[in-house]
Amino acid sequence: MDQHPFLRFAAPTAAALLALTTACTAGTVQGRPGASGLRDPYFPKAGNGGYDVRSYALDLDYRPDTGHLDGTAVITARAGQGLSSFNLDLAGLTVEDVTVEGEPARFNRTGNELTVRPADDLEKGEVFRTVVRYSGKPKTVTDPDGSEEGWIPTADGAVAVGEPIGSMAWFPGNHHPSDKAVYEVSVTVPKGYEAVSNGRLESRTERDGETVFRWRGTEPMAGYLATLAIGKYRVSTGSTPSGIPLYTAVVPGEAEASAEALGRLPDIVEWGVRRFGPYPFDSAGAIVEAQGTLGYALETQTRPVYPGAPNVDLVLHEMAHQWFGNSVSPRSWKDMWLNEGFATYAEWLWSEDHGGPTAEERFEAFEEGDTDVDAAADSDWWAFPPADPPGPERISAAPVYYRGAMVLHRIRQEVGDERFFALLRGWASDHRHGNADTAAFTAYAEKSTGRDLTGVWDEWLHGDGKPAR
Incomplete structure (x- = not known):
């Protein structure tokens, strides 16, 4: 027997099914x-x-x-x-x-x-x-x-x-x-x-x-x-001349040997402010462990960790990271040279400003392997491009540090001091508390200096082998 005509059902269209699904799931999270x-x-x-x-x-x-x-x-x-x-x-x-x-x-x-x-x-x-x-x-x-x-x-x-x-x-x-x-x-x-x-x-x-x-x-x-x-540290507090609080914790056995370098901490922070712009955090300091605890120092934010008593250059390096690496952080681990190249170049600038070898002399020492100027100058800094480490085991290798620093000096040679130091301060300011990668830096460097730096990028940042000048 046929159904009453008013009780017959047509097959639903796709649009009708979508509308029904939407209605049934309204108010739920997909x-x-x-x-x-x-x-x-x-x-x-x-x-x-x-x-x-x-x-x-x-x-x-x-x-x-x-x-x-x-x-x-x-x-x-x-x-x-x-x-x-x-x-x-x-x-x-x-x-x-x-x-x-x-x-x-x-x-x-x-x-x-x-x-x-x-x-x-x-x-x-x-x-x-x-x-x-x-x-x-x-x-x-x-x-x-x-x-x-x-x-x-x-x-x-x-x-x-x-x-x-x-x-x-x-x-x-x-x-x-x-x-x-x-x-x-x-x-x-x-x-x-x-x-x-x-x-x-x-x-x-x-x-x-x-x-x-x-x-x-x-x-x-x-x-x-x-x-x-966590341990039985000797704790010291103070502040920089501009009022940034300092807090240091040192294992007792390293206290005497650490005193000279940590005593320069206020000067180092204030020098960084002059070179790179406002200090990006509300405190600074250090943690000094016993020798042999770690095989490296680390720029942990506001309070770097040192494997034994540091020297002034090491304190300077880790504090430079507060601007470059901590405030302006890498977007990926491939961008490590933006941390280490900048902090290494900060060491060169500190030396230049305090009666030691200039950044130009350091740069030339690495080109020539002159260990009298820099003990690390005979490293394999040309082994790979700093922006392209060959694997995770090499992201802290010599090219990331030293050739990374040389990239920055090549920019300085190309654009002059005024534009270069404006670039450093602008990079730290415009990317403060953010993340950035190599492509962002190269674009920023060219825009802020008004110069085409393709040659620097091709030979020093991404090029294979020892660059020739």
Whole structure:
């Protein structure tokens, strides 16, 4: 029997189906997983996609006698897309629970990736808060070049250093330099220990045989520049002539040998202000560990870490990074020469301004291999172009430092001092607290100086072999 004509149904059109689907899903979030890495050319799994971190608040408790860390990380971020899940970088440690916007979230671990699935998908543009509780003994991370970073045990505590990816050893986060955020770090340690981190010490509170230190940084920081040093340091405070607070922590055995170089810190900061423009942070200082703790110094933001007593040149180098590397941070690890070439050239400028070899003499010494002028002049600075390291194990090799500095001097030779120093100050000012890559610098240099610098880029920045002049 035929149906009544009013009860017959026509096949729905594609447009009708789309309208029905849209109506049914109105008011819901269509999230998708955030990427588990940012495809950095050298560390493709570093960082995570789909969100941008605004702030970290870390609440830590460390027991030096056992090496055990208890931590709570509160991460405030903005979703760059609808998110059904997102990743945080975390090496080792045990995750106890995770909440997103106050609701329990599912999570799982794969290698150094902590994948978090919120109870409800997050909307694009939504600012959300993730809380991760974790514990364990933080691990030391070995880099591709064989150096150690992450959490480094010391004779009476530990020091955390993170370049390029070691910060994931002590707190979960988006650990790529392109995602900068502000930090608060609260650390509880047994009474008699110091806990030193980035920024300013907001409070120090004694309670029940423990001391709680609360550190706060007010300017954005890349995760690899975060530090935490726990031990029995000698602490000194002061300020520069212009009023920038100074805080230094030195292991007792290195105090006497460190005094001369650290005594120049106020002069170094003020010299940097004259050469590069306003100091980009609200504090400065140093952490000096015992010799042998690390195989390198690191420009951790506001408070560089030194492996034993530094000399003046090393303090100058790490403080120059506060402008070049910390405030103006690399967009990817391929851009390391923008950190190290600039800081090395700052050493040449300091020497030039303080009665030592001029930058021109340093440049010529490297061309000629004259170690009487610079002990590093016989390095293989021409082994590869500074903007194109052959792999992650070479991002801190000699060409990145010395040929990087020579690129800057070649610009100075081409454009003259007035335009060159205006370029340095402008670069630091216009990219303050941001990120930049090599292409941005080359374009900026040509625009600010009004000169075509193609020859410098082709031969010195990207060219193979030892450049000829």
